[in-house]
Amino acid sequence: MTASLxxxxxxxxxxxxxxxxxxxxxxxxxxxxxDVSFDVREGEIFGLIGPNGAGKTTLFNxxxxxxxxxxxxxxxxxxxxxxxxxxxxxxxxxSRTFQNIRLFRALSALxxxxxxxxxxxxxxxxxxxxxxxRAEEMQVERRAWELLDLVGLSDRAGEEAGNFSYGxxxxxxxxxxxxxxxxxxxxxxxxxxxxxxxxxxxxxFIREVRDRFDLTVMVIEHHVxxxxxxxxxxxxxxxxxxxxxxxxxxxxxxxxxxxxxLGGE
Amino acid sequence: MSDFLQSxxxxxxxxxxxxxxxxSLYFPLMAGQLSLASPGFYALGGYVAAIMLTNPAFAxxxxxxxxxxxxxxxxxxxxLCALAGVIVGVPALRLRGIYLALATIxxxxxxxxxxxxxxxxxxxxxxxGIPQTFGFQDRWQYLLIFGPMLLLVLAFTYMLQKSRVGxxxxxxxxxxxxxxxxxxxxxxxxxxxxxxxxxxAGIVGSMSAPFLNTWNAKQGTFDASIAILAFVLIGGSRSMxxxxxxxxxxxxxPELLRFLQDWRLVINGLVLVVASLYLPQGIVGALGKLRxxxxxxRPPVAPTTDAKGGTP
Numbered sequence: 033m034t035a036s037l038x039x040x041x042x043x044x045x046x047x048x049x050x051x052x053x054x055x056x057x058x059x060x061x062x063x064x065x066x067d068v069s070f071d072v073r074e075g076e077i078f079g080l081i082g083p084n085g086a087g088k089t090t091l092f093n094x095x096x097x098x099x100x101x102x103x104x105x106x107x108x109x110x111x112x113x114x115x116x117x118x119x120x121x122x123x124x125x126x127s128r129t130f131q132n133i134r135l136f137r138a139l140s141a142l143x144x145x146x147x148x149x150x151x152x153x154x155x156x157x158x159x160x161x162x163x164x165x166r167a168e169e170m171q172v173e174r175r176a177w178e179l180l181d182l183v184g185l186s187d188r189a190g191e192e193a194g195n196f197s198y199g200x201x202x203x204x205x206x207x208x209x210x211x212x213x214x215x216x217x218x219x220x221x222x223x224x225x226x227x228x229x230x231x232x233x234x235x236x237f238i239r240e241v242r243d244r245f246d247l248t249v250m251v252i253e254h255h256v257x258x259x260x261x262x263x264x265x266x267x268x269x270x271x272x273x274x275x276x277x278x279x280x281x282x283x284x285x286x287x288x289x290x291x292x293x294l295g296g297e
Numbered sequence: 298m299s300d301f302l303q304s305x306x307x308x309x310x311x312x313x314x315x316x317x318x319x320x321s322l323y324f325p326l327m328a329g330q331l332s333l334a335s336p337g338f339y340a341l342g343g344y345v346a347a348i349m350l351t352n353p354a355f356a357x358x359x360x361x362x363x364x365x366x367x368x369x370x371x372x373x374x375x376x377l378c379a380l381a382g383v384i385v386g387v388p389a390l391r392l393r394g395i396y397l398a399l400a401t402i403x404x405x406x407x408x409x410x411x412x413x414x415x416x417x418x419x420x421x422x423x424x425x426g427i428p429q430t431f432g433f434q435d436r437w438q439y440l441l442i443f444g445p446m447l448l449l450v451l452a453f454t455y456m457l458q459k460s461r462v463g464x465x466x467x468x469x470x471x472x473x474x475x476x477x478x479x480x481x482x483x484x485x486x487x488x489x490x491x492x493x494x495x496x497x498a499g500i501v502g503s504m505s506a507p508f509l510n511t512w513n514a515k516q517g518t519f520d521a522s523i524a525i526l527a528f529v530l531i532g533g534s535r536s537m538x539x540x541x542x543x544x545x546x547x548x549x550x551p552e553l554l555r556f557l558q559d560w561r562l563v564i565n566g567l568v569l570v571v572a573s574l575y576l577p578q579g580i581v582g583a584l585g586k587l588r589x590x591x592x593x594x595r596p597p598v599a600p601t602t603d604a605k606g607g608t609p
Contacts, residue, residue, distance in 0.1 A: 096478060122480035134478075136471035142593050147468045151480035153461055157489065160460025161453055172461075173596045190592040212480050 047074040049216060049248045050095075055104035055114070057087075057094055064090040066272035067104070072216075077242060077249045079263030079280070083292060086269040088252045089131055092218050095250075096128050097121040108216065123151040127214035129205040131221045131252070137194030141185050141204055144193050145176040148211035179207040182241070198225035203237075210245060217241070219251040223258055231255060235262045260284065268292065306437020308552055313443040314505060315548040318521075319528035319540025320450050321498035326534050327463070328490035329470030331394060333522035334385065334401035335498040337408045340517030341381060342374035342502025347424040347512040348417060349373060367430050370503045378499025382492035390487045402519055412514045423513020430507040439508050446504065447541070450497055454537040457493075466490055531572045533579025542581055 050072040057065040065087045072078045080088050093099035095106060097118040106113045108124055116124070127148075136144050149172050155165035180186040183203040188196070193204055202222055209217060222238070223231045235258060242249050253259050259266060259280060266283045268276040270292040276283050283289055302309075318335055325332040349355050349370045359366050389400045412418040419425075430442060457463045465486045468476035473483050506512045524547070532543020550568060554561035576583045 098474065098478065117482070118474075118477040119480045119482045122478060128478060130475070130478075134472050134475040136468055136475065138471055139467060140593070143464065143467070147464045147476070147481065148479040150461065150465060150468075155461045157457070157460075157462050160462050161456045163456065165460060168461075169459075170596060177595050186595075189595075190590070208479060 048072070049074045049109060050250075051105075051107045052095075053105045055091070055094055055106060056102045057090055057099060058102045063272050065094060065269075068269070068272075068274050069104075070267055070274065070277060072248060072250060074248055075242070075246070076264040077238065077251065077262055079259045079266040080250060080252045080269065081254070081259055081266060082269035087272040088269055089220055090272075091269065092128060092220055092250075092252065095121075096126060096218065119151065122212050122214075125213070125215040126218065127209040127212040127216070128218035129202070129209050129220055129222060131224065133198075133201050133205060135193040135201055135205060135208070138192055140190050141180060141193050141196070142176050142189040144204060144208050145179050145211045146172050148208045149175060150212075152213050176211065179211055182210070182244075183207040199227065199230040202226060206241070210241065214245075214247065216248045216250065217245075219249065219253075221252050221254065223253060223255045231258060234258065238262060256284075302437035302440075303435070306435060306440065308549070310436065310439045310443050310508060312545040312548050313440070313447050314501060314508075315525075315528055315544030316541035317443070317447055317450060317501045317544075318498060318525045319532065319544035320454065320537065321494040321501065322525050322529050323454075323534065323537065323540045324490045324494035324497070325487075326529065327458075327470065328466040328487050329473065330390060330487055330490065331398045332389075332401045332491060332494065333398050333519075333526060334389075334404055334491070335494060335525055336517030336519075336521035337401070337405040338378045338381065338495040338498035338517075339502040339505070339521070340405075340408055340412065340514075342378055342499030343506040343512045343516055344412065344418055344424070344502075345374040345377055345499070346370035346503035346506040347427050350427050350507065351424055352417070364431050367507070370506075371500050374499040374503035375496045378495045379492050381499075382495030383488060386488045386491040386495075387484075390484065390491060402522065405517065405519055405522060409514050409518060419513065421514065423511060423515075424506075425511040427507050427510055427512065429510075430504070433507075436508070439504075442504055446500070451537060451541070458537065462486070462489070527569060529579075531569065531576075531579055533581035533583075533585075535578060536581045536585060539579045539581040543579065546580070 048071045052071070053069050055065055055068045056063065068091060080091065082088055090099060094101050094114065097113070097116050097120065101114045104114065108126060111124065113121060113124065113126070136147065153168050153172060155168050159165045177186055177189070180189055183206060185200060185204055185207070193201065196204060202225065206219070206222065219238070223234055226234065238249060238251070239262070241247065251262065263280055265278060266280050267274055268283060268286070268289050275288045275292060276286045318339060321335045321338070322332065349366065350359070362369060385404050389397060389404070392400050413421055430439065433439060465476070465481045468479065468481050469483050469486055477483050502517070528543040528547055529540045530543070531547060532541065533539025551561055551565050554564050557564060572580070
């Protein structure tokens with residue numbers, strides 16, 4: 033593999049990383065995700081919007097193995113993803129944050145980030161017991177601090193994650209997701225609960241993270257200005273179905289999207 | 298000194314034994330699993346040792362090994378309990394919370410009924426006349442095996458908690474789903490935690506059979522489950538010192554209160570109620586609150602690493 037170039041401009045990058053085909057999930061009579069197909073290209077920031085209950089989080093849950101699909105396929109770099117257990121999806125290189133923040137609340141910020149390096153480290157029971165894991169532990173420790181630096185929380189590394197403010201918890205969750213060394217990062221409403229200034233810096237932050245770690249990013253977001261600024265392309269879900277996809281400006285003008293948000297007659 | 302050991306040797310060994318059983322239950326709890334199976338593995342380990350030390354089928358082995366038979370009983374009990382731990386753990390750990398606890402109680406009951414009805418376990422009478430470990434003359438000499446065992450288990454626990462495996466256990470305890478999403482396979486680690494507890498309980502059982510001289514179906518019953526759970530809860534379930542302190546205390550208090558005669562059970566019950574009301578995190582948990590742990594310190598920066606780590 034060649035040394036990575038200074039980040040290629042995402043809009044011209046065309047290699048497909050994620051390929052979703054006819055993804056469907058039924059809960060009894062309700063079709064939460066209905067026949068959804070899309071491609072995500074390498075390096076882009078792909079937005080997923082839609083009214084409440086449209087199936088956005090369910091789609092993320094399908095993609096990360098938390099909810100088994102009813103039918104359809106998803107491939108990451110050509111490899112099937114659907115049906116894998118969540119930890120296998122993480123090992124494959126896809127990591128996520130949660131809409132309703134699921135940090136390890138009683139553990140320190142540092143430990144949250146250390147735990148997420150699990151799939152990239154190897155020391156088993158006996159190496160741990162006999163202290164033969166020193167070099168690896170050192171590496172885990174260092175990397176955890178670097179990630180806390182990145183999200184600006186290294187001053188509070190020892191504090192319990194549950195004590196952090198909403199915005200800080202969201203950032204810590206991003207650091208934890210990055211600790212799994214993903215190639216694809218899925219952010220579920222990263223701006224929810226953040227104050228205005230935090231929201232403002234979030235766009236820059238997500239771009240920086242994308243560039244620094246060569247990531248492809250999928251983001252669910254409600255805050256319209258953020259989506260318009262941040263995303264290269266946007267897909268719109270309504271009642272589980274994909275009703276529009278394209279660059280933010282044209283999606284915003286799409287009559288079907290306007291109808292979904294404002295209601296038709 | 299030797300007077301002291303003569304009088305209190307038996308009690309001291311019992312204190313350590315309680316601490317070890319508390320620790321065996323602490324392991325599944327570390328991974329967030331409420332298992333009450335320890336007494337079952339304790340009974341199983343005890344039967345392994347009792348059978349190997351008394352059954353005619355092992356006479357040849359005993360003659361050949363001499364005192365070496367005793368460490369072999371510990372090893373055999375540990376291995377058998379590891380195997381039984383996997384067999385019981387894999388299906389049982391699909392259950393959560395109180396349902397897992399109920400399943401492990403069922404496991405204990407099954408073992409008890411089986412032991413009552415097999416001839417190799419001596420049926421209802423059990424196995425008696427179990428020879429003393431290494432030909433010990435006095436009860437207190439068992440401190441020489443239970444003491445090192447406790448130190449070994451504590452060292453094991455300490456190292457485990459600091460390691461990647463310990464972090465995986467804690468992650469699962471905090472939020473199993475999030476742990477899974479962050480790359481920690483929950484089932485694998487829950488079974489591992491359960492099996493470690495089983496092995497410890499089994500070895501303690503195999504050491505206890507000669508100590509008690511006799512082994513029967515009354516060893517390791519549901520009552521013992523609750524007693525051991527109390528050790529952990531009163532001592533504190535978030536630190537490895539909790540089960541040790543709780544086990545020692547709850548074993549010692551009834552003895553120290555012996556002068557109160559029948560009232561001692563009342564006092565014992567009172568201690569349990571007061572402790573669970575006022576020390577919800579256990580004694581060690583409450584003490585830990587008094588002492589603020591220092592903030593973690595940053596390791597020296599290595600010049601060659603950058604934040605990306607791993608391979609591109």
